[in-house]
Amino acid sequence: MPELPEVEHVVRALRRAVTGRRIVAAELKLPRLAAPISPLAFSRKLRGALIQRISRRGKYILIELDSARVLAVHLRMTGKFVSLPLEATLPKHAHIIFYLDDDRRLVFCDQRQFGRLWIVASSDLKSMAQLNSLAPEPLGKEFTFEYLRQTLSRSRRSIKQLLLDQTKVLGLGNIYAGEALFLARISPFTPASQLSKKRTERLYESIRIVLKEAIAGGSTLRIDLDDDGSDYIGTSERFWRVYDREGEPCPRCGARIRRVVHGGRSTYFCPRCQRR
DNA sequence: ACCCTCACCTGCACGC
DNA sequence: TGCGTGCAGGTGAGGG
Numbered sequence: 001m002p003e004l005p006e007v008e009h010v011v012r013a014l015r016r017a018v019t020g021r022r023i024v025a026a027e028l029k030l031p032r033l034a035a036p037i038s039p040l041a042f043s044r045k046l047r048g049a050l051i052q053r054i055s056r057r058g059k060y061i062l063i064e065l066d067s068a069r070v071l072a073v074h075l076r077m078t079g080k081f082v083s084l085p086l087e088a089t090l091p092k093h094a095h096i097i098f099y100l101d102d103d104r105r106l107v108f109c110d111q112r113q114f115g116r117l118w119i120v121a122s123s124d125l126k127s128m129a130q131l132n133s134l135a136p137e138p139l140g141k142e143f144t145f146e147y148l149r150q151t152l153s154r155s156r157r158s159i160k161q162l163l164l165d166q167t168k169v170l171g172l173g174n175i176y177a178g179e180a181l182f183l184a185r186i187s188p189f190t191p192a193s194q195l196s197k198k199r200t201e202r203l204y205e206s207i208r209i210v211l212k213e214a215i216a217g218g219s220t221l222r223i224d225l226d227d228d229g230s231d232y233i234g235t236s237e238r239f240w241r242v243y244d245r246e247g248e249p250c251p252r253c254g255a256r257i258r259r260v261v262h263g264g265r266s267t268y269f270c271p272r273c274q275r276r
Numbered sequence: 277a278c279c280c281t282c283a284c285c286t287g288c289a290c291g292c
Numbered sequence: 293t294g295c296g297t298g299c300a301g302g303t304g305a306g307g308g
Contacts (some may be wrong), residue, residue, distance in 0.1 A: 001304095003283090007303080032284095074302080074303080075302090077299095077300070077301065078286085078301090093286085111284045111286055111287070112284085112286055112300085113286075114285065132303090143291090155279095156279085157279070161279090166303085173302070174301055174302085243301085263280085264282090266299080267302095279307105280293105280307085280308085281307085281308105282306090283303105283304090283305085284302105284304100284305105285293105286300100287298105288300090291295105291297085292296090
């Protein structure tokens with residue numbers, strides 16, 4: 001599921017679902033997800049805490065508690081939050097359960113078990129290794145054209161691989177990296193340092209457009225309410241221009257979209273529009 | 277400092 | 293039906 005726009009949707013939905021709630025108890029059923037902290041310490045640190053504020057840094061979700069702690073969550077590939085009434089049966093792959101003071105449970109589900117959680121003292125959040133190495137927020141003031149130009153000029157990797165590096169450009173994953181390159185009419189295989197100023201400008205705009213579009217577009221289908229009152233938080237479907245469209249006509253020129261494996265990931269592109 | 281490969285997991289779609 | 297293969301929107305450890 002999650003690249004930056006999806007994480008943003010999860011954050012907004014979580015805010016509405018659990019801000020102001022108190023965690024009555026927390027149960028870590030799959031210890032690996034919060035390692036090295038033990039299930040006992042996990043529940044001890046969270047029990048009684050009030051959820052004050054929910055934000056995001058890149059693809060990390062930050063749940064600020066009144067206990068001067070932050071619960072940081074990365075969904076990785078398949079992590080999901082579900083909010084459900086006490087009596088509802090747990091969904092599949094329910095690995096962490098937060099019992100809230102409104103008689104609901106917030107459940108962290110994760111089919112592939114790649115998701116990770118950390119409990120950090122608020123004062124240590126900035127020094128948390130995973131967070132402090134991240135590039136600037138792509139929709140924030142610090143992510144300037146000059147920043148992108150400088151960053152690209154220093155890399156010998158392909159532009160596609162660079163876009164996936166969260167310490168260089170933040171928020172894109174395999175889908176949006178491909179979509180941004182399509183929009184900018186840049187071949188994914190171009191060495192980052194060889195992009196012209198003009199192409200870098202197009203890429204800069206495309207990154208922001210693709211992310212903004214996805215954040216705006218998904219917002220209407222954000223929550224699926226199940227019969228039993230379960231909220232699948234942040235779920236949405238979206239339209240891709242090239243992703244998962246191998247063999248289909250390019251929306252711009254009609255040529256067949258191609259798929260190749262590059263850097264170990266599927267890479268979709270239009271061989272006519274996206275030439276080197 | 278950089279960049280590559282692999283490992284971490286389950287489940288699904290596909291071909292035989 | 294079953295089995296083997298490849299693939300899935302992400303990262304991080306370990307090595308060159």
